[in-house]
Amino acid sequence: MEPIDAPVQAPGGTVEVHSYLGPSDERSLADDVLDGLTRPLKELPPKHFYDARGSELFDAICELPEYYQTRTERLILETHADDIVARTGAVELVELGSGSATKTRVLLDAMAAAGTLRRYIPVDVSATTVHAVAELFCDEYDGLSVYGVVGDFERHLSHLPEPVGPRLVPFLGGTIGNFPPGSRRRFLRGLGKMLGPGGHLLLGTDLVKDPHVLEAAYDDSAGVTAQFNLNVLHVVNRELGANFDVDAFEHVAFFDREREWIEMRLRATEPQQVRVEALDLDVAFTAREELRTEISAKFTPDGLGADLAAAGLELVEFYTDPDELFAVSLARVR
Ligand code: SAH
Ligand code: AVI
Numbered sequence: 001m002e003p004i005d006a007p008v009q010a011p012g013g014t015v016e017v018h019s020y021l022g023p024s025d026e027r028s029l030a031d032d033v034l035d036g037l038t039r040p041l042k043e044l045p046p047k048h049f050y051d052a053r054g055s056e057l058f059d060a061i062c063e064l065p066e067y068y069q070t071r072t073e074r075l076i077l078e079t080h081a082d083d084i085v086a087r088t089g090a091v092e093l094v095e096l097g098s099g100s101a102t103k104t105r106v107l108l109d110a111m112a113a114a115g116t117l118r119r120y121i122p123v124d125v126s127a128t129t130v131h132a133v134a135e136l137f138c139d140e141y142d143g144l145s146v147y148g149v150v151g152d153f154e155r156h157l158s159h160l161p162e163p164v165g166p167r168l169v170p171f172l173g174g175t176i177g178n179f180p181p182g183s184r185r186r187f188l189r190g191l192g193k194m195l196g197p198g199g200h201l202l203l204g205t206d207l208v209k210d211p212h213v214l215e216a217a218y219d220d221s222a223g224v225t226a227q228f229n230l231n232v233l234h235v236v237n238r239e240l241g242a243n244f245d246v247d248a249f250e251h252v253a254f255f256d257r258e259r260e261w262i263e264m265r266l267r268a269t270e271p272q273q274v275r276v277e278a279l280d281l282d283v284a285f286t287a288r289e290e291l292r293t294e295i296s297a298k299f300t301p302d303g304l305g306a307d308l309a310a311a312g313l314e315l316v317e318f319y320t321d322p323d324e325l326f327a328v329s330l331a332r333v334r
Helices: 024-039 053-060 069-090 102-112 127-140 179-195 211-217 224-240 300-310
Strands: 014-019 090-097 118-124 144-149 168-173 199-205 249-256 261-268 271-277 281-285 288-295 313-320 328-334
Touching: 014 090, 014 127, 024 224, 024 271, 024 281, 053 224, 069 199, 069 211, 069 313, 069 328, 090 102, 090 144, 102 118, 102 127, 102 168, 102 249, 118 127, 127 144, 127 261, 168 179, 179 300, 179 313, 211 249, 211 261, 224 249, 224 261, 224 288, 300 313
Parallel strands: 014 144, 090 118, 090 168, 118 144, 168 199
Antiparallel strands: 199 328, 249 261, 261 288, 271 281, 313 328
16 A cells, blocks of 8 residues: 655654555455354454554553553663663664554663664554654654554565664564464564564563463453453444444453463353344354453463574573563574
8 A cells, every 4th residue: 555644844853654554454354353253263363452442441451550561561671771772783663563652762762862763663553553653752752753654563564664774673562472373483583584684673572470460460350451352342343344242242361371371252141143244244152152352472481482493583682570570582583
């Protein structure tokens, strides 16, 4: 698709946002729904959570007492940002699944302090967050050039501009854990190709820990994660003319100890017949039948090293917090 916005000169620097989402992405939701709802274990991929409301709900999750990930990853970045910038000499950040990019400021501040900061490239399927972050950071960071990409990081990374110097690619929040293990390695291998000369990946991963702590993080007492989970049904209702009775589904989250991942599901509380008009599809749910909406893998340092090695990447530094709840890995092409 053609870019939708022309560059704009803003007080702080330049900002441009390019969108690569179009009719083929409505197709992507349609294909995922058709494929996912006709499987023996019904499933929808997590990227469809993030419409404007889903992105807001995710931001609310990040503030929850039970969701230790965000504050812990921020602490790790605050502790080591200067080291990361010194080791990489990064002049630009290409952030995958940037969302509202609150932790990214820590890196941008360290780059600004080192005098290397030139460009920020947020990449996200959520158009609202890319636009908001692009405007905000362009205003806040003097002389920063922001090149926003509204797109799918699994399909649109070939549209990125050429690096302007050493590139750092933050992929934070543990989003890599939302890939199943096989595609995770394939995706990481693909990232190696977009790092450019001297480029580094900065990968945030949640670590294996007490299952009660993990399960509480995905089933908070205020019910925000339940709302986030159920939101995907609103997305399908709105985008594909479906008639899910959202109130007749309940949120389920459990840690699969064998696979070492959290699974989120939506369970039908009673039998339900769902019509998806845009697909001319009728789907039956039996009472208590579950729809899987997300896996969120938890890592061990060894497992992470094996994934990076299998993807042709080498670990440069492994940063963690004192309680070893979360990790941020700096890696480069081997
Ligand atoms: N990096 C932020 C946000 C994490 S939430 C943080 O650490 O807090 C995951 C983000 O990835 C969301 O903003 C979501 O819209 C985005 N996302 C999920 N799947 C995506 C995909 N396939 N392509 C691009 N962005 C995606
Ligand atoms: C974005 N992603 C890594 C989050 C996670 O923890 O898997 C999404 C999320 N799902 C429930 N709570 C948060």
